Amino acid sequence: MGGALQVVLGARDDITGAGAGADAAARAGAVEVARLGGLWRVTRPWHPGLRPYLRSYVGYWEAVATPYEARLVPTGRATLLISLAEPFSQVRRLGVRGGGSGRIGSLVVGLEDRPAICTHPGGQEAIRVEFTPLGAYRLFGMPMSELTNLAVEIRDVLGPGAGVLVERMAATPDWAARFDLLDEALLTRLAYGPLPAPEVAQAWDLLSGSAGAIPIARIAAEVGWSQGYLIRRFTQQIGLAPKASARVLRFRHAVALLGRGAASLTEVSTACGFYDQAHLNREFRAIAGTTPGRMVAARRVEGAMALSGSANSSKTAAVAGR
Numbered sequence: 001m002g003g004a005l006q007v008v009l010g011a012r013d014d015i016t017g018a019g020a021g022a023d024a025a026a027r028a029g030a031v032e033v034a035r036l037g038g039l040w041r042v043t044r045p046w047h048p049g050l051r052p053y054l055r056s057y058v059g060y061w062e063a064v065a066t067p068y069e070a071r072l073v074p075t076g077r078a079t080l081l082i083s084l085a086e087p088f089s090q091v092r093r094l095g096v097r098g099g100g101s102g103r104i105g106s107l108v109v110g111l112e113d114r115p116a117i118c119t120h121p122g123g124q125e126a127i128r129v130e131f132t133p134l135g136a137y138r139l140f141g142m143p144m145s146e147l148t149n150l151a152v153e154i155r156d157v158l159g160p161g162a163g164v165l166v167e168r169m170a171a172t173p174d175w176a177a178r179f180d181l182l183d184e185a186l187l188t189r190l191a192y193g194p195l196p197a198p199e200v201a202q203a204w205d206l207l208s209g210s211a212g213a214i215p216i217a218r219i220a221a222e223v224g225w226s227q228g229y230l231i232r233r234f235t236q237q238i239g240l241a242p243k244a245s246a247r248v249l250r251f252r253h254a255v256a257l258l259g260r261g262a263a264s265l266t267e268v269s270t271a272c273g274f275y276d277q278a279h280l281n282r283e284f285r286a287i288a289g290t291t292p293g294r295m296v297a298a299r300r301v302e303g304a305m306a307l308s309g310s311a312n313s314s315k316t317a318a319v320a321g322r
Contacts, residue, residue: 053135110147212249
């Protein structure tokens with residue numbers, strides 16, 4: 001991966017020279033553009049009204065259009081991708097009958113507990129937003145269980161107005177203006193979205209805060225619900241059952257530890273609550289479709305593993321929040 005060349009856009013500067021967009025950028029915070037290998041990435045500080053619901057928010061485009069194929073692994077987040085140019089050829093969920101999306105542009109992805117393969121012809125330009133599960137529940141306004149392990153056309157989740165929004169964003173070359181349009185649309189939906197049950201929010205905080213280590217029976221006792229009722233309400237609003245969520249959270253914890261390179265597989269297995277190294281390997285194969293060693297060695301950025309094409313596979317990845 002090449003080094004980062006950063007450009008900070010203030011009140012008087014923007015890539016396209018559009019003054020209105022630059023003024024909006026100044027109000028919302030400076031837009032930053034970074035060159036990473038063959039990819040340009042665009043970020044700016046998150047709107048305060050969106051911050052509680054976000055885990056990642058980044059725009060990007062390819063410096064040189066290059067076809068690619070990448071493996072996406074579960075993150076414990078829901079994703080909204082606004083496609084501003086070429087659509088995906090396919091997003092195919094492994095282990096799911098009929099799990100291929102076919103050609104798809106802007107899309108919504110619910111929580112996942114198995115990998116997917118995304119194929120793109122090159123020339124991608126997009127904005128990728130990752131939400132907390134309960135942030136997504138409020139934004140999408142539907143049971144998250146209906147989106148589990150699926151990549152769904154944006155209009156089918158957010159309605160025909162989402163298509164109009166995508167067209168407006170694609171017609172606007174200024175990234176600050178694009179972020180403004182999307183921020184406004186997200187804030188409007190969040191203002192009227194359903195509120196998650198406080199017990200589900202508490203249960204998710206307990207489970208995610210422990211990286212999936214707290215037993216489900218203990219969580220049920222903590223929130224004051226029966227285990228069966230907790231499972232039903234949690235699955236509806238989060239998208240995965242508590243046990244499946246715990247598996248993904250343990251997997252993500254293991255990925256983070258392995259990425260630091262400071263612990264052996266045996267140490268990681270123990271730290272993340274796996275019975276042994278064999279259990280760790282089985283979970284990686286089930287959740288990511290690969291082994292811990294191969295995942296560490298693969299060209300990847302925050303969850304996307306390059307299978308073919310250029311090093312631009314980082315386009316599928318998240319950018320940490322600010």
